[in-house]
Amino acid sequence: MILKVNNLKKHYGDVKAVDGISFSVKKGEIFGILGPNGAGKTTTLECIEGLQHHDEGDIEIFEKKMTVNDDFFKERMGIQLQESSLPPRMKVWEALDLFSSFYNKNVDWRELLVKLQLEDKKNNYFSSLSGGQKQRVFVALAMVNDPEVLFLDEITTGLDPMARRQMWNVMKTIKYAGKTVVMSTHYMEEAEYLCDRVMIIDKGKVIADGTPGELIDRMGMKNRVIIESEEKIDVEIFKTIKSVLDISVEKGKIEIEGKDTSVLADIARIINDRKIKANIQYKTANLEDVYLHLTDHFNEEVI
Amino acid sequence: MKTVSKMVVINTKLFVREFEGFFFTMIFPIIMLLIFGSIYGNKASDYFGGFGFVDVSVPAYIGIIIAITGLMSIPISIASDRERGILRRYRTLPGGATKVMISWVLFYYLVTTVGTAGLIVTGKLLYGLRFTGNALLVFFLYSLSTIAFLSIGFLLASFMRSARSANAIGMSLLFPMMFFSGAIIPMQNLPLSIKQISVYLPLTYVVDIMQKGWFGGSMSQYGTDLLVLSGIIVVSFLIVRFKFRW
Numbered sequence: 126m127i128l129k130v131n132n133l134k135k136h137y138g139d140v141k142a143v144d145g146i147s148f149s150v151k152k153g154e155i156f157g158i159l160g161p162n163g164a165g166k167t168t169t170l171e172c173i174e175g176l177q178h179h180d181e182g183d184i185e186i187f188e189k190k191m192t193v194n195d196d197f198f199k200e201r202m203g204i205q206l207q208e209s210s211l212p213p214r215m216k217v218w219e220a221l222d223l224f225s226s227f228y229n230k231n232v233d234w235r236e237l238l239v240k241l242q243l244e245d246k247k248n249n250y251f252s253s254l255s256g257g258q259k260q261r262v263f264v265a266l267a268m269v270n271d272p273e274v275l276f277l278d279e280i281t282t283g284l285d286p287m288a289r290r291q292m293w294n295v296m297k298t299i300k301y302a303g304k305t306v307v308m309s310t311h312y313m314e315e316a317e318y319l320c321d322r323v324m325i326i327d328k329g330k331v332i333a334d335g336t337p338g339e340l341i342d343r344m345g346m347k348n349r350v351i352i353e354s355e356e357k358i359d360v361e362i363f364k365t366i367k368s369v370l371d372i373s374v375e376k377g378k379i380e381i382e383g384k385d386t387s388v389l390a391d392i393a394r395i396i397n398d399r400k401i402k403a404n405i406q407y408k409t410a411n412l413e414d415v416y417l418h419l420t421d422h423f424n425e426e427v428i
Numbered sequence: 429m430k431t432v433s434k435m436v437v438i439n440t441k442l443f444v445r446e447f448e449g450f451f452f453t454m455i456f457p458i459i460m461l462l463i464f465g466s467i468y469g470n471k472a473s474d475y476f477g478g479f480g481f482v483d484v485s486v487p488a489y490i491g492i493i494i495a496i497t498g499l500m501s502i503p504i505s506i507a508s509d510r511e512r513g514i515l516r517r518y519r520t521l522p523g524g525a526t527k528v529m530i531s532w533v534l535f536y537y538l539v540t541t542v543g544t545a546g547l548i549v550t551g552k553l554l555y556g557l558r559f560t561g562n563a564l565l566v567f568f569l570y571s572l573s574t575i576a577f578l579s580i581g582f583l584l585a586s587f588m589r590s591a592r593s594a595n596a597i598g599m600s601l602l603f604p605m606m607f608f609s610g611a612i613i614p615m616q617n618l619p620l621s622i623k624q625i626s627v628y629l630p631l632t633y634v635v636d637i638m639q640k641g642w643f644g645g646s647m648s649q650y651g652t653d654l655l656v657l658s659g660i661i662v663v664s665f666l667i668v669r670f671k672f673r674w
Contacts, residue, residue, distance in 0.1 A: 176520060196522040204520045209513035214445040219438050226431040227521040 127152045127187065127274060127305050128173065134181035135168050142168040143179070144329035150274075150307055150322075155300050157320035158309040161420055165329040166309035167207055170278050173307070174204050187273065200229055203272030205263045207279050207309075213252035217243060217262055220251065221269060228270035237265045241295060257288025264295060275299060277308040281315060293319060313413035323412070325419055332419050340415045348383040349410070350392050354403035362399070366391040431523075435531035436538065443539060449501045453543040456496070457489045458550050470555040479643070482555040486547060487638035488611040490570065493543040494577045495605055495631050497536050500598040502581030506532075508591035510673070519674040533578060540574050561644040569641040569650070573634040576657040579664035580630060586672045605631040610639075633657055 128150040135143040143165045150156040158166045172179040173186065175193045184191040187201055211220050221234035238244045241261045246254060254262065260280050267275055277296075281289045289312075296319055299306060310316055316323050317337045324334040333340055352358065360372050360379055368384040368391065381392060389407050396403055443449050461482065470480030509515050518524045551557035559566075584601075588594040606612055608622050609631035618626065626632045637653040 174520060176516065194519075194525075199520060199522040199524075202520075204517075206513060206517055206520070209517045211514060211517075212442050212509065212512075214442050215438065219441070223431070223434050223438055224521065226434050227524065227527065229522070 126150065128307065129185040130169075130173065130182070131185075132182040133169065133172060133179055133184065135165075135172055135177065135179045141329050143172065145182070146324075146326060146329070146331055147182075148324050148331065148334060150305060152273075152305055153300070153303050154321040155296065155306040155308065155319050157316040157323040158307070158326060159311065159313070159316055159323055159416060160309075160326040161311065164326045166326065167278055168329075169326070170276055170307065170309060174202060174276055175199070176206075200270060201273045203267035203270065203275040203304075205260075205267045205275075205277050205280060207282075209263070211251040211262070213250060215251050216248055217251065217254070218247045220262065221265060224266045225269040230270050232269065232271045234265065234269055237268055240298065241265050242291070255288070257284050257291060260284065260288070260292060261295065264292075264299075268299075272304070274305045274307060277306060279309055279311070281310065281312060289315070313411065313416050317412040325416060327420050333415070337412045341410050341412060344410055344415050344418060348386055348388055349408045350381045350383065350389055351406040351408065352379040352381070352392070352396070352403050353377065353406075354401060356401055356403070358401060358403070362395055363392060366395070431527045432531045432534065435528065436535045439531065439535040440538070443535075449505065449539075452496050452500060453493055453539055454546055457493050457543060457547050460492075461485065461489060461547060461550055462554075465551075465555050470557070477643075479558060480555070482551050483558045483642075484614070484639065486551045486557055487642040488635045489547055490544050490638055491573065491609070491611050491631055491634040492606055493547065494540055494570075494574050494634055495602060495611075497540045497543075497574070498577030498579075498581035499584070499602045499605070500595070501539070502532070502536055502578065503584040503588050503594040503598055504591050506582075506585035507588035507594040510588075511590050515674040525674065532582075536578055536581065537571075537574055541570075544570065559642060561642050566638070566641040569637050572654070572657050572661075573637060576630065576660045576664075577634070579661045579668070582668045582672065583664040586668050605629045608632075610635045630656070630660055 126149045130149065131147050133143050133146045134141070146165070146169055148156075158169060160166050168177065171177045173184055173191065175191060175195060175198055178193050186198060189197070191198060217238070218234075221237065225231045225234050238247060241264060243258065243261055243265065246258055251259065251262065264277070264280065267277070281292050284292065293315065296306065296308075300319075308320070320337060322334065322336050323340070325332050325340075333343075335343070354377075358379060360374060363369055363372055363379075363381055366383075366388060368388045369381055370384055371382040373380045381388065383389070389405075393405060396405065464485060465482050468481035470482035472478055472480050476484050506515070515528075518528045521527075548557065584594065584597065588597065604625070608618065608626050609629045610618070610626070611631060615623070615626070615632075615636075633653040633656045637650055637657070640649050640653075
């Protein structure tokens with residue numbers, strides 16, 4: 126384990142931003158922290174990065190107890206902050222050159238620029254870059270010291286779909302290079318695509334953790350068939366199918382949950398036999414379903 | 429050291445690229461000298477104790493350059509970096525806070541000194557500026573004054589929430605100081621009521637010490653000035669040490 130967090134707590138006045146979070150991250154994995162705005166993602170990250178003092182709990186990183194503002198940890202971490210920037214008139218190469226000079230250990234930042242497809246932006250002012258390019262500069266800056274762990278806080282928030290895909294590729298490359306990444310995001314497809322393991326937090330508490338696959342399995346909402354039709358369909362006809370778990374009707378849409386994929390074939394056969402004109406959609410659950418289900422559920426409980 | 433020198437170089441580039449700071453430190457004092465110099469010239473007169481208008485004004489304007497750096501350039505630039513989250517990012521770097529702070533001090537000292545040099549050269553070339561003091565002593569007095577105002581700059585920067593408020597507060601400190609410290613209007617021309625305010629303006633002591641030094645005043649004349657400026661440095665340092673937010 127390269128990072129172990131145990132019972133982390135941080136409050137601002139009466140607000141418990143982080144309320145007893147525990148998790149650990151293995152070397153070489155991409156670990157995702159998911160949760161709605163204000164869930165405590167950034168506070169958790171900033172406590173680990175040593176930017177904020179935490180009130181309770183232990184943080185162990187690189188097999189050492191973390192202490193705030195300690196160069197031992199700074200030398201080994203790569204940090205990108207959610208709300209940060211560079212002076213507008215600083216050129217890309219100047220920022221990389223400057224940031225590199227702070228560290229004992231360096232990689233050649235020119236190579237980083239090539240890897241992050243920023244080579245032709247080397248002499249551009251920071252302010253002239255697009256959102257995606259700026260974020261890639263931040264990733265480059267976080268990597269000038271060849272860090273063992275990289276912390277990325279909502280690195281793709283606000284990017285257009287293309288720029289986001291590009292960032293995903295960057296992160297895959299980082300993973301293949303053997304780096305450990307701890308990232309926060311509220312894009313579930315991103316977490317599903319990139320993360321080896323995720324932790325969903327809400328109101329400062331962990332509400333689920335595991336691999337994206339495990340979380341989806343645990344939900345048991347893997348196979349759903351949605352039937353839309355202008356004709357009136359009696360839902361009783363589907364109850365003969367063995368693998369059906371649940372049937373619900375909402376706004377003329379019939380939603381059937383099945384144990385496995387065979388449910389789709391059975392439904393299609395019945396609809397075909399009765400010559401019903403209908404539009405059939407098959408959906409497997411994804412992380413987004415898990416997330417929405419959990420965060421909703423959690424909110425209800427609190428209220 | 430490597431970082432500090434790179435940071436000073438980058439700060440210099442940003443200073444020139446962003447221009448406003450560059451204008452007020454480097455060009456504005458020279459324009460002031462040209463305007464008033466062309467009106468009053470630099471003829472020696474009894475009114476100025478045998479010196480000319482420019483001779484008396486250059487050491488005072490040096491005080492204005494120092495004040496602009498401390499009251500405007502430093503707080504605005506740091507507040508704007510803080511607003512953008514740049515300071516927090518610097519703090520995540522190894523030795524970040526110390527290295528960045530040292531670079532700032534060196535950079536702003538350098539900027540003020542270049543501005544001062546420009547003013548002196550202009551005075552010399554255009555108006556035959558006279559100097560009867562001890563250059564080394566004047567350099568020391570200048571450095572002390574500059575460090576005092578750099579301290580005030582970091583003190584203000586510790587409390588400014590945004591570049592806009594830094595700008596507003598900087599202006600409202602700079603202008604009364606420029607007019608009531610003897611920098612633009614000679615102290616003996618100010619009414620008594622204003623002189624009572626002058627006592628509380630740090631720039632008053634800078635202008636006084638620079639003018640006395642410029643014309644070779646003896647060390648015993650600087651007592652109060654030295655004490656006030658050193659006091660400013662010590663008090664500001666202590667506050668900045670504990671209150672500066674990144």
